[in-house]
Amino acid sequence: MGLPELESGAVAEPGAVTVIIPTFNESGNVRELLRQLTEAVPARLPCEVLFVDDSTDDTPAVIASAAQDCPFPVNVIHRDTPEGGLGGAVVEGLKAAGSEWIVVMDADLQHPPALVPDLVEAGERASADLVVASRYIDGGSRAGLAGGYRVAVSRAATWLAKAVFPRGLRGMSDPMSGFFAIRRSAVTADALRPLGYKILLELAVRCGPGRPAEVPFVFRDRFAGESKSSAKEGLRFLRHLVELRTAAPAARMVAFGLIGLSGFVPNLLALYGLTGAGMHYLPAEVLANQFGVVWNFLLIEALLFRNRRAHRHWADRMTRFALLANADLLLRIPLIALFVSQFGMGAMSATVCGLLATFVLRFAGTEALVYLPKRKSLMDKPTSVVRRGGGAPGEHIGAGIESEAVR
Numbered sequence: 269m270g271l272p273e274l275e276s277g278a279v280a281e282p283g284a285v286t287v288i289i290p291t292f293n294e295s296g297n298v299r300e301l302l303r304q305l306t307e308a309v310p311a312r313l314p315c316e317v318l319f320v321d322d323s324t325d326d327t328p329a330v331i332a333s334a335a336q337d338c339p340f341p342v343n344v345i346h347r348d349t350p351e352g353g354l355g356g357a358v359v360e361g362l363k364a365a366g367s368e369w370i371v372v373m374d375a376d377l378q379h380p381p382a383l384v385p386d387l388v389e390a391g392e393r394a395s396a397d398l399v400v401a402s403r404y405i406d407g408g409s410r411a412g413l414a415g416g417y418r419v420a421v422s423r424a425a426t427w428l429a430k431a432v433f434p435r436g437l438r439g440m441s442d443p444m445s446g447f448f449a450i451r452r453s454a455v456t457a458d459a460l461r462p463l464g465y466k467i468l469l470e471l472a473v474r475c476g477p478g479r480p481a482e483v484p485f486v487f488r489d490r491f492a493g494e495s496k497s498s499a500k501e502g503l504r505f506l507r508h509l510v511e512l513r514t515a516a517p518a519a520r521m522v523a524f525g526l527i528g529l530s531g532f533v534p535n536l537l538a539l540y541g542l543t544g545a546g547m548h549y550l551p552a553e554v555l556a557n558q559f560g561v562v563w564n565f566l567l568i569e570a571l572l573f574r575n576r577r578a579h580r581h582w583a584d585r586m587t588r589f590a591l592l593a594n595a596d597l598l599l600r601i602p603l604i605a606l607f608v609s610q611f612g613m614g615a616m617s618a619t620v621c622g623l624l625a626t627f628v629l630r631f632a633g634t635e636a637l638v639y640l641p642k643r644k645s646l647m648d649k650p651t652s653v654v655r656r657g658g659g660a661p662g663e664h665i666g667a668g669i670e671s672e673a674v675r
Contacts, residue, residue, distance in 0.1 A: 288361035322350035355462025407484030535560035
C-alpha cells in the first residue's frame with residue numbers, strides 16, 4: 269500500500285540532531301548509509317535524516333524504499349535546479365532543519381556514520397558552536413584520498429584557505445572537511461552564498477561560529493559510485509575563495525584596483541603593436557585603452573561580480589563598463605587641471621590625486637550602474653520538495669508533496 273499524503277509544509281518532529289546529506293546520483297550508497305546510521309545514531313541520541321537531492325537517477329526512489337526500515341524520520345528535498353551545487357544543497361537543508369544540532373556529511377560513506385554522536389557530544393562538552401571532523405589531527409587519517417595527486421590538492425587547498433582567512437579559520441586543522449556539526453543558532457542561512465562543495469569554508473567565514481572543537485576521523489574509501497571531484501570543482505573553489513575574500517566593500521575596492529592595474533599589460537602591448545604598425549600615438553592610445561577595458565571587464569566578471577550578473581545581459585554590462593572606463597579619461601584631465609590651478613599642486617601630485625579620485629568614482633559607478641545586486645522576485649518558483657518520514661520501523665508519515673517552505 270502506498271504512503272499516506274501529508275499536508276503541504278508538514279515536517280517531522282525535530283530530533284536532537286538533523287543529519288543533512290546532499291546527494292547527486294548516489295543510489296548505490298543510500299541503503300548502506302541508512303543501515304549504518306540506524307546502527308550508530310538512534311541508540312545514543314534522537315535524530316532525523318534530511319537528504320537534499322539533485323540526482324538524475326533513481327536516488328529518491330531508493331531513499332524512499334530504504335527509509336521503510338529506519339526507526340527515525342527520513343526526509344527528502346529534491347531540487348529541480350541544483351543552484352550552488354553541493355554547497356547550495358546543504359543550505360537548503362539548513363533552512364529546513366529543526367534540531368538544535370545539525371550534522372553535514374557526504375552520502376558515499378567516506379564519512380563514518382558512527383561518528384555523528386561523537387561530533388554532537390564534543391560540541392556539548394566544549395560549549396562550541398562548530399565541531400569539525402578532521403583528517404589532520406592525532407587519530408585522523410586521509411586514507412580514502414585516492415593517489416598522491418588528490419592528497420597534494422587537498423593539502424594545498426587547506427593551506428591556501430587558511431592563508432587567505434587566518435582569523436576566520438583559526439583553530440581549524442581541516443577547513444576542507446565536508447563532515448561537521450554546527451548549532452542551528454550559529455547559522456545565518458540567508459547570508460550564505462555557496463559556490464561548489466566547500467560549504468564548511470562558507471559557514472566558517474560568513475557566519476563566524478567562533479573557535480571550533482575538532483574530532484579526528486579516518487577518511488574512508490568510497491562505498492559505491494565515482495568521485496564528483498574534478499578540475500572544474502577546483503576552479504570553483506578558487507572563485508569561492510575570491511568571492512569570500514572580496515565580500516566586504518573595502519576588499520572589493522582593493523581587488524578592483526589590482527584588476528585595473530593588470531589592465532596596463534594588454535594596454536601597453538596593444539599600444540606597442542599599433543604604433544609599431546605606423547598608427548599615430550594619440551588614436552593608438554585611445555584604441556589600446558579599449559584592450560585594457562576588455563581585459564578588466566573579463567576579470568571583474570569572472571572574479572569579482574560573478575554573482576551579480578543575472579539581472580543584465582552581458583552586452584549591456586560591457587557597454588556600461590566601457591562607458592565608465594572611458595569617461596574616466598575625460599574626467600581625469602579637468603580634475604588634474606583643477607588641482608594644479610586652484611590648489612597649487614605640482615603636476616605629479618595632481619596626477620596621483622586625479623587617478624585616486626577617478627578610481628573611487630569608477631569603482632562606485634561600476635557597482636551601482638553595472639552590477640546592482642539582483643532583487644528577489646515574489647514570483648520565484650519554489651523548489652520541488654518530497655518528504656518521507658518514519659517513526660517506528662514500518663510506520664511512515666510522508667509522501668510526495670510540493671512545499672514553499674524551502675526555496
